Amino acid sequence: MELHIYKDAQAVSTAAATLIAARVIGQPDCVLGLATGSTPLATYRRLIELYRSGVVDFSRVTTFNLDEYRGLESAHPQSYHHFMQENLFRHVNVDRERIHIPSGNGDEDAVCRTYEEQLAQAGGIDLQLLGIGRNGHIAFNEPADHFPAATHIVELTASTIEANRRFFDSAEAVPRRAVTMGVGTILRARAILLLAAGADKADAIHAMVHGEITPRCPASALRLHPNTVVLLDEAAAARL
Numbered sequence: 001m002e003l004h005i006y007k008d009a010q011a012v013s014t015a016a017a018t019l020i021a022a023r024v025i026g027q028p029d030c031v032l033g034l035a036t037g038s039t040p041l042a043t044y045r046r047l048i049e050l051y052r053s054g055v056v057d058f059s060r061v062t063t064f065n066l067d068e069y070r071g072l073e074s075a076h077p078q079s080y081h082h083f084m085q086e087n088l089f090r091h092v093n094v095d096r097e098r099i100h101i102p103s104g105n106g107d108e109d110a111v112c113r114t115y116e117e118q119l120a121q122a123g124g125i126d127l128q129l130l131g132i133g134r135n136g137h138i139a140f141n142e143p144a145d146h147f148p149a150a151t152h153i154v155e156l157t158a159s160t161i162e163a164n165r166r167f168f169d170s171a172e173a174v175p176r177r178a179v180t181m182g183v184g185t186i187l188r189a190r191a192i193l194l195l196a197a198g199a200d201k202a203d204a205i206h207a208m209v210h211g212e213i214t215p216r217c218p219a220s221a222l223r224l225h226p227n228t229v230v231l232l233d234e235a236a237a238a239r240l
């Protein structure tokens with residue numbers, strides 16, 4: 001695990017966008033794993049700027065998102081389909097046929113199985129972008145007794161519902177279930193880029209880097225991956 005510490009969140013985003021753009025320039029048909037949440041937003045804005053200025057071309061890129069709420073229609077303003085559309089896809093020239101986000105609806109087993117099949121057909125993920133939850137979760141893989149191997153359905157924890165309620169009218173409106181890539185799915189990516197900024201991530205970053213490798217801190221599994229780069233601001237790195 002390679003760590004880089006930057007002065008602030010803006011520098012983290014610039015570094016992340018630079019690494020992603022470099023990947024797309026060097027491998028125009030790469031498969032990118034993408035994330036939602038507040039952390040990658042500024043990275044997506046920088047990638048849009050790089051696209052608009054003609055630096056990067058997404059026309060041959062394939063994308064797979066980490067997760068989606070269950071029970072929200074794609075058009076729901078808080079669905080991750082909508083998030084990706086609004087914050088990245090509609091601003092760049094990604095081929096709509098090459099965008100993959102697990103479905104928030106339909107038969108759960110079929111959704112999970114289909115997603116893993118699509119990942120395999122695409123040849124796996126070249127570069128996976130990740131955030132980290134305050135409890136050490138990655139995607140919707142919450143602290144648990146085992147590392148989930150593949151795309152699966154999860155019940156969200158109280159802390160994740162609380163963290164996400166700011167986007168909904170009330171805590172009751174936050175979906176209780178989600179579909180997510182497993183920790184195993186994420187570890188199969190050939191390269192991983194994890195971003196974290198802010199003091200509220202400092203404990204999770206400390207546990208990921210220095211704690212035991214345990215499913216109680218899902219992000220700790222990234223230490224088993226041979227090519228993980230972590231970009232932090234000083235606040236998130238404060239406990240290292």
Ligand code: PGA
Pocket residue numbers: 036037038039040131132133134137138139
């Ligand atoms: P955040 O979420 O980027 O909104 O902090 C990260 C995560 O929960 O994975």
